[in-house]
Amino acid sequence: MIRSLLIANRGEIACRIIRTARRIGIRTVAVYSDADAGALHVRQADKAVHIGPSPARESYLVGDKIIAAAKAAGAEAIHPGYGFLSENAKFAEGVAAAGLIWVGATPHSIRAMGLKDAAKKLMAEAGVPVTPGYLGEDQSLERLQAEADAIGYPVLIKAVAGGGGKGMRRVEAAADFADALASCKREAAASFGDDRVLIEKYILSPRHIEVQVFGDTHGNVVHLFERDCSLQRRHQKVIEEAPAPGMDEATREAICAAAVRAAQAVDYVGAGTIEFIADASEGLRADRTWFMEMNTRLQVEHPVTEEITGVDLVEWQLRVAGGEPLPKRQDELSIEGHAVEARLYAEDPARGFLPSTGRLDHLVLDRSMPPLLSILASAEAGRFEGNAPDWMPPSPLRVETGVEAGSSVSTFYDPMIAKLIVHAENRDTAIERLAAACDGVEVWPLRTNAAFLARLLRETRFGDGEVTTGFIAEAGDSLTQPAALSDDAARHALTLLAASTSSDGPTVGPRGFRLNAPAREDAVIWIDGAPRTATCAPVSLAHGWADGSFEPAFVGDGDGVVLFERGDGHRASLRPPLGAAGAAADGAILSPMPGRVLSVEVAAGDAVVKGQKLLTLEAMKMEHTLTAPFDGIVAELDARAGAQVQVEALLARIERGEV
Incomplete structure (x- = not known):
């Protein structure tokens, strides 16, 4: 067994790996950048090493800094988590060359599956069905266009x-x-240093089905059944579940067997x-399911597989890397119940899911228990080996997070706050409990997608198991508007x-209050920057409303309060915030974060319609399109292609x- 481990990652996956390593007696070493000096994973590890700027x-x-940190800290092995260097064959070779154990796929497998x-080609030779498309070396526009035309639109x-x-990118015509x-080549070059592309037939009723596989150094390969990751936004997974709804046993057996053949081939x-990508126009069928790619690492959505199988996949990784055989044979693995996971991000769905960065002044992820126990539970709970200690109250929610109240969401990294996972005896119950958990999320002052997730989980088509990868885009504003x-x-x-401003009343404080001030009549208050008339009603924390129908959660915020309702935070105050008279309707297009203007699609004086593309901003290695908020005229234009801009800079x- 490995005795000491460096985790070459950050955030929730680093905390996740540390939890299992601690349980099985492995000493852990964290690495951190300037931005992560006070991060949760740094404090949870037995030792932490600084590796550079943000x-x-x-x-x-x-990679050289990480390997040097491992050697200096006396670590025997390196676990890369996911993202960053987890699928970098050269780094894996460097780890082995330094005399360290690499907790991951072999460099051979990474290279074999790293280029789509x-x-x-390799999968086709192994008898694994692949999607029709063009995989050639000729990358000229003329050849790629001709291949796309031959395949037939839409293509991917x-x-x-x-x-x-x-x-x-999906191309319709x-x-x-x-x-x-x-656009695709620019983004690929920026993200991967390689702008080569392939062309695939776009499946019109696509379901994203993936199979968890596991191999050891003794020649054993097993699968741990499938996950459905069809709920995606811009090809990024939002909600995942296991097993896949509508999957019959014959189709499951065929797809999982193909996955094992794929793993054995490398x-x-x-x-x-x-x-796999499945054409679900006639339900899930093996003959309409094709290989897309292999991820040679642990996946973000691995907890749903853990929940239905009772297996700790991180422990398996550590044991296999240490030379042990797989802990279970295929006939010892089975599915129990249903699990669903939602990815909670610091982002604003109403503004095109733009990341929301800054300090998490208030953070409650599990309202079923007090905030302190919520953090402790997220570090210990789960159905898999090593259940929570007896003193810990039960919670239906598994929380995987790398942040806490006081942490910051940085522009340097992915804006994920947490993964929320529920396991239940059946799919309907799991979905219902996870939606309720999303309702109860409290985050301020950053915006999150919690309310969006809750609405998504309650969509009838999702409940019926009929969604495709295009569902979120098709639903449009019905899911994203707060x-x-x-x-x-x-x-x-x-x-x-009223209570907080009365002469003898209490001060509004976080998560609790008492009221003894007299009630006031109707008044205009400002909620989310807009005026609204409300009627005061006496209430106390102990008794709630007279009819017991409302139990609010709130925190103080300067001269106002923030109330949380169904996953959204709303700020209320007795006077308008600075600049509120025109802030919501003045048409100012501000940069949501530091970035670079890639293109400008309009000129000063142009007439535009609501939703029309104005410019494209590159930030956090992604392209973000900024659009017109309403019909009108471009009165100002301060953006130019190639310019670097700061957060909240006026662009237009x-x-x-009239248009």
Whole structure:
């Protein structure tokens, strides 16, 4: 067994690995950049080593620094987590050359499956069905356009070295191909240093089905059944579940057997995922399911597999890396119940899911228990080996996170706050409990996708198991627009504000209050920057409303209060915030984060319509499109292609008017 382990990663996956390593007696070493000096994973590890500045390319992506840190800290092995260097064959070789144990796939397997075109050829030879497409070396626009025309639209352009939804574009018609190809190549080059692409037939009713596989150094390979990851936004997974709804036993057996053949074809060792695309127009069928790619690492969504199988996949990784055989044979693995996972991000769905960065002043992820126990439970709970201690109250929610109240969401890294996972005896119960958990999320002042997740989970088509990878895009504003604060909550907000400003009343404080101030009549208060008339109603923390129908959660926020309702935070105050008179309607287009202007699609004086593309911003290695908030005229234009901009820099201003 490995005795000491360096985790070459950060955030929730680093905390996840540390938890298992501690349980089985392995000493852990964390690495951190300047931005992560006070991070949760740094404090949870037995030792931590600083590896450089905040940008990942100067810290977490510098293999030599990580190997040197492992040697200096006396670590025997390196676990790369996911992302960063987890699928970098050269780094894996460097780890072995330094006399350290690599907890991951072999460099051979990483290389064999790392390039999508080569991997598809290999899979076809192994008898694994692959999607129709073009995998050739000729990368000229003319050849790629001709191949796309021959395949038939719609097609999907994918970066050969891609992953995580980056470097991927759907093209509906031949006339759109050149622009989509150029954008895809730019993003691929920025993200992977390789702008080569492949072309695939786009499946019109696609379901994303993936199979968890595991191999050891003794020639054994097993699968741990499938996951459904069809709920995606811009090719990035949002909600995952296991097992896949609508999967019959014959189809499961065929797909999982194909996944095992795929792993055997590259002598696979460790945890890996075989991803398939299924045409679900006639339900899930083996003859309409094709190999897409293999991820030669642990996946973000691995907890749902752990929950239905009772297996700790990180422990398996560590044992296999230490030379042990797989802990279980295929006939010892089975499915129990259903698990669903939601990815909670610091982002604003109403503004095109733009990341929301800054300090997490208030953070509650599990309202079923007090905040302190919520953090402890997230570090220990789960169905798999090593259940929570007897003193810990039960919670239906498994929380995987790398942040806590007071942490910051940085522009340097992925803005994930947590993964919320529920396991239950059946799918309907798991979905219901996870939606309720999303309702109860409290985050301030950052925006999150919690309410969006809850609405998504409650969609009838999702409940029926009929969604495809295009479902979120098709639903549009119905899922992304924030709900207004309810009348009950608005009345409560006025009551709190009245109490906090009375001469003998209490000060509003976090997560608790007492009221003894007299009630006031109707008043205008400002909620989320807009005026609203509310009626004060007496209420106390002990008794709630007279009818017991409302139990608010709130925190103080300067001269106002923030109330949390169904996953959204709403700020209320007795006077308008600075600049509120025009802030919501003045048409100012501000940069949501530091970045670079890639293109500008309009000129000053142009007439635009609501939703029209104004410019494209590159930030956090992704392209973000900024659009017109309403019909009008481009009154100001301060953006130019190639310019670097800071957060909240004015890029353009739209004035309302006839188009």
